[in-house]
Amino acid sequence: MKPPLFEYCAPRTLKDAVAMLAGDPGAMVLAGGQSLIPAMNMRLASPARLVDIQHVDGLKGISIENGRIVVRAMTRHRELELDEAVFRANPLIREAMAHVAHVPIRNRGTVVGSICHADAAAEMPMVLLATGGSVVPEGPRGRREVAAQEFFQFHMTTTREPDEIVVEAHFPVLPEGAGWAFEEFTRRHGDYAIAAVAAIVEPSAGRVSLAACGVASRPVRLEASEQILAGAELTPERIKAAAEAATDAVSAPDDMHATNAYRRHLLSALVRRAVVKAASRAK
């Protein structure tokens, strides 16, 4: 179908962009448009005003500073995926990115846009959560930093205020010697996850970080499993116990893709695979 009527703004400065967004309660930010435009074409979204931020100064590119990968708002998925410095700093990102839709979508869609869209089954919000990252929203009251843990509230709902633009996402660099893995199950390549898990194993700190998507109303940290694996040798028995503990994180009801019981089984299998793979890559 065709998208409904809207007013279009293409500001050049962040100050103007924030003012245009704040100036209309029905306004939405347009970055890559790969989630918003299909929703508009299906008439599921009908923003009164679109603030296109593609020409806004200072919102392009990636930098690595103070142990964080700073991804600015107009950075496309594909740009982050192919960046060699990003791959060296945090290889989990490239591994997860291969599961985000298809290349033509990744060529246009932005990482920060996907994080703000906050689909509960989307990969990048979950990777931000797994790495302990954060986002930086800017609004009429200034700029603030919000941890991923506090940002994602519910399916397509975040703590971003309607008049704020998320200008950056910060993905921490993986600690020296840490192992990583991303495991996902979908019916078709490029679909949203029925369930997916990211694992980071840090042998020196005795820490294992685990997050999942597709299993609840938002991406979740698998804290019960993390506690079982903390400070312990990653024996098959312990990994099995952690995988079983993860199933309590599944709150998704039965839907057209999978039953709750199937998702619980799936999540436990994916946790086991992800931890084993991440541990094998740790030094």
Next chain:
Amino acid sequence: MNRGTIRPRLPATSIDPKAAVALTVNGEKVSAEVSVRMLLSDFLRHELGLTGTHVGCEHGVCGACTVMIDGVSARSCLTFAVQASGAEVRTIESVAAEDGGLHPLQEAFRDCHALQCGYCTPGMIMNILSNLESDRPMDLSEEGIRDMLSGNLCRCTGYQNIVAAVRQAADAMAAR
């Protein structure tokens, strides 16, 4: 009984906001004043008459509308024409030579019988071409090619012959 006249309640003037767009399509500069909600796919087809770009699902799933924007593949149904202002767009119409001579990829599609109804073919070609023309090495394993094609749906061929065509085209282009 007089039922009166039923008239559609249309506004006297259109409230559909418009904007000027100027972009390069297949090497030619074009400009127009279009509705801001006009999709790039509709701009190419209805404003420019470039009907080689096909419209399938209009929500980014089928890949029939794939074109190249600034050298990389993209869904023209998930891009507003105003967003593409200033960009370089390439469509299927730019692929064959001016004298009608087919591109090696198009030849490979013909040789391998990689199309039946042909509806998905322009999107397939633009997606594959962006891979063939990129400086990154292509993964020409069965799995690699299928991964590349995964964003383009074909309901006729079962994909076998499209995979074969990609391989033939990659070999032909490497030999040039």
